[in-house]
Amino acid sequence: MKRAGFTSAWLPAMLLLPQLAVIAIFFYWPAAHALRSSFYLQDPFGFGETFVGLSNFTSLLTSAAYSRAAWFTVFFTLIVTFGSLSIALLLAVKADKVIRGAKTYRTLLMWVYAVAPPVAGVIGLIMFNQSWGPLKEFFALFGWDFKLGVNYFDTAFAMIAVSIWKQVPVNFIFFLSGLQSIPKSVREAALIDNRSATGRFWDITFPLLAPTGFFLLITNITYAMFDTFGVIDTVLKGQPGNNPMTLVYKVYVDGFRGNDLGGSSAQSVVLMVLVLALTVFQFRMIERRIHYT
Amino acid sequence: MTTHKRRLRLSTVVDHAILIAGSLLMIVPVLMLVQMTSMPDLINMKTGPSLSIGDQWVPNFEKAMFQADGFSGINTGTRMLMNSFILGIGFAFGKIFVGMLAAYAIVYFRMRYASLAFWIIFTTLLLPLEVRILPSYEVVQRLGMLNTYQGLIIPLIASATATFFFRQYFRSIPEELVEAARIDGAGPVRFFFDILIPLSRTMIAAMFIIMFVYGWNQYLWPTMVTTEEGMFTLVRGIKQITQMLEGNQIPEYGRANMLALIAILPPVMIVIFFQSWFVKGLTESDK
Numbered sequence: 001m002k003r004a005g006f007t008s009a010w011l012p013a014m015l016l017l018p019q020l021a022v023i024a025i026f027f028y029w030p031a032a033h034a035l036r037s038s039f040y041l042q043d044p045f046g047f048g049e050t051f052v053g054l055s056n057f058t059s060l061l062t063s064a065a066y067s068r069a070a071w072f073t074v075f076f077t078l079i080v081t082f083g084s085l086s087i088a089l090l091l092a093v094k095a096d097k098v099i100r101g102a103k104t105y106r107t108l109l110m111w112v113y114a115v116a117p118p119v120a121g122v123i124g125l126i127m128f129n130q131s132w133g134p135l136k137e138f139f140a141l142f143g144w145d146f147k148l149g150v151n152y153f154d155t156a157f158a159m160i161a162v163s164i165w166k167q168v169p170v171n172f173i174f175f176l177s178g179l180q181s182i183p184k185s186v187r188e189a190a191l192i193d194n195r196s197a198t199g200r201f202w203d204i205t206f207p208l209l210a211p212t213g214f215f216l217l218i219t220n221i222t223y224a225m226f227d228t229f230g231v232i233d234t235v236l237k238g239q240p241g242n243n244p245m246t247l248v249y250k251v252y253v254d255g256f257r258g259n260d261l262g263g264s265s266a267q268s269v270v271l272m273v274l275v276l277a278l279t280v281f282q283f284r285m286i287e288r289r290i291h292y293t
Numbered sequence: 294m295t296t297h298k299r300r301l302r303l304s305t306v307v308d309h310a311i312l313i314a315g316s317l318l319m320i321v322p323v324l325m326l327v328q329m330t331s332m333p334d335l336i337n338m339k340t341g342p343s344l345s346i347g348d349q350w351v352p353n354f355e356k357a358m359f360q361a362d363g364f365s366g367i368n369t370g371t372r373m374l375m376n377s378f379i380l381g382i383g384f385a386f387g388k389i390f391v392g393m394l395a396a397y398a399i400v401y402f403r404m405r406y407a408s409l410a411f412w413i414i415f416t417t418l419l420l421p422l423e424v425r426i427l428p429s430y431e432v433v434q435r436l437g438m439l440n441t442y443q444g445l446i447i448p449l450i451a452s453a454t455a456t457f458f459f460r461q462y463f464r465s466i467p468e469e470l471v472e473a474a475r476i477d478g479a480g481p482v483r484f485f486f487d488i489l490i491p492l493s494r495t496m497i498a499a500m501f502i503i504m505f506v507y508g509w510n511q512y513l514w515p516t517m518v519t520t521e522e523g524m525f526t527l528v529r530g531i532k533q534i535t536q537m538l539e540g541n542q543i544p545e546y547g548r549a550n551m552l553a554l555i556a557i558l559p560p561v562m563i564v565i566f567f568q569s570w571f572v573k574g575l576t577e578s579d580k
Contacts, residue, residue, distance in 0.1 A: 012402040108319060
C-alpha cells in the first residue's frame with residue numbers, strides 16, 4: 001500500500017498518544033501483571049507473595065472442579081455456537097427470500113441484539129420460574145420436571161437456551177448482509193441451472209456464505225466463552241453451588257470471591273493462550289479465504 | 294403449470310411461517326416481562342405471566358424510578374438510568390475519539406516505528422477484558438479509581454476495535470483526496486477537520502450506536518469496579534433486581550421487571566431507529 005502521507009515528527013505521536021497511554025496502563029500492565037502473578041502464591045491477607053513456579057498451573061490441571069468447568073465450557077460453546085448459527089442462518093435465508101414484509105421481519109429478528117446479557121438472564125428466570133414459568137409448564141406436559149438452579153442438566157439447559165436466544169440476532173444480521181451481497185447474476189444463473197431450492201442453497205449459497213460463516217464461528221466461540229457471563233451470573237443468581245459454570249465465570253468466582261489470586265491469574269493466562277490460539281487460527285484461515293472469494 | 298404455481302405458494306407460506314415463528318420467539322419472552330409490569334405483585338407471584346393487562350403500570354414505574362433500596366437509599370432507577378447514560382455515552386465518545394486520532398496517524402502519516410505502533414495497538418484486539426479482569430481491577434484500585442466514572446469507562450476503552458474500524462474505513466477513501474488537499478495547501482489538521490470528519494459522518498454515527506449499546510450493556514466490569522450504590526448502572530443493578538425477588542415475602546416483580554424493561558429500552562430504541570447505520574457499521578467491521 002502506498003499512501004501519500006503527511007510528514008510531521010510530533011503530530012502523529014500526539015495523535016497516537018491517547019491510544020497508547022490507555023492501552024499501556026489498562027491493557028499491557030494488567031496483562032503482564034496476570035502473567036507474573038500466575039507464577040506466585042499470594043498471601044490471602046495481602047502480606048507478600050512467594051514464587052511458586054508452575055505450581056498454580058499444575059494444580060489447575062489436576063483440579064477436578066477446573067476440568068469440570070473446562071469440559072462444560074467446551075460443551076456449552078459448541079451448542080451455543082451451532083445452535084445460534086443454524087437458527088440464524090435459517091431465518092436469514094427466509095428473510096432474504098420473502099418479498100412482503102422483509103423489512104419488518106428484519107427489525108423483529110434483530111432488535112434483541114441490544115438486550116443486555118444479564119437482562120436476557122432475568123427473562124430466562126421468568127421463563128423457567130419454578131412455580132409458573134411458561135417454559136417450565138410446557139416441559140411439564142412431557143413429564144419433564146424442570147428444576148432451575150437445582151438440577152445440573154436443567155440449569156445448563158436454561159443457560160444455553162438464553163445464550164442462544166441472545167446471539168441469534170447478531171448472526172442473523174451478518175448472514176442476511178452476506179446473502180444480500182451475493183450478486184444477482186449469480187443467483188439468476190443458479191436459478192437456471194438448478195430448479196430445486198434446497199439444491200441451490202447447498203451448491204451455491206452456502207459456499208458463498210462460507211467466509212461470513214467462518215467469521216461468525218470465531219465471533220460466536222468468543223461470545224459463548226466470554227460474553228455469556230451476564231447470562232450465567234443471573235441464571236445462577238450469583239450462587240454457583242454445584243451448578244455448571246464456564247471458565248470465565250470460574251476466574252471471577254475464584255479470584256474475586258475466593259481471593260485466590262495466583263490460581264485465578266493462572267486461569268486467566270490459560271484463557272489468554274486459548275484466545276490467542278483461536279485468533280492465530282482465524283488469521284491463517286482469512287489469508288486462505290482470499291483464494292476463493 | 295398450475296401445480297408449479299401452487300407449490301410456489303406453499304413454499305412462500307412455509308417461509309412466512311418460519312419467519313413469524315422466529316419473530317415470536319424473539320418478542321414473546323419480552324412481552325411477558327412487559328405484561329408483568331402491569332400487574333400487582335401478589336398476582337404476579339401466584340400466576341406469573343398471563344394474558345390480562347393490569348393497571349399497575351404507573352405505580353410500578355414510580356417505584357422503579359424513585360424507590361431505592363440498599364443502605365444508601367440513593368440507587369433509584371433515575372440514578373441508575375443516569376449512570377447508564379454516562380457509561381454508554383462516555384464510552385462511545387472516548388472510544389471514537391481515541392480510535393479516530395490513532396487511525397488517522399496510522400493511515401495518513403509517514404512515521405518511523407509505524408509498524409511497531411501498529412502491532413502494539415492491534416495486539417489488544419486479541420484479548421478481551423474478561424480474561425484480564427482481575428489484574429485490571431487491581432490496577433484501577435491502585436490508581437484510586439474504584440467507584441469513579443473514569444475507572445468505569447477508561448479500562449473499557451483499552452482495546453483497538455474502533456481504531457481498527459476507522460483504519461479500514463480511512464484506507465477505503467481514495468488517495469487522490471489527500472493529494473488534492475495538499476496541492477490546495479491544506480495541512481494535516483485542516484484535512485482532518487474539513488475533509489476527513491465530514492466524509493466519515495455516517496461511519497462515526499454507526500460506530501457511536503454500536504459502542505453506546507456495547508457500553509450500556511456492560512456487566513462484569515461495572516460489577517467489579519462499582520461497589521457504591523450511587524455508581525450502579527441499570528445493567529449492573531440487575532443483580533439487586535434478582536435479589537429483590539428472593540428476599541421479600543411478596544417478591545416485587547412489578548418493580549423488578551420494570552427496571553429490567555427500562556434497562557433494555559434505550560439501546561433497543563436506538564438500534565431500531567438507526568437500523569441502517571447500525572447494520573452498516575456492524576457488518577463493515579467484518580472486513
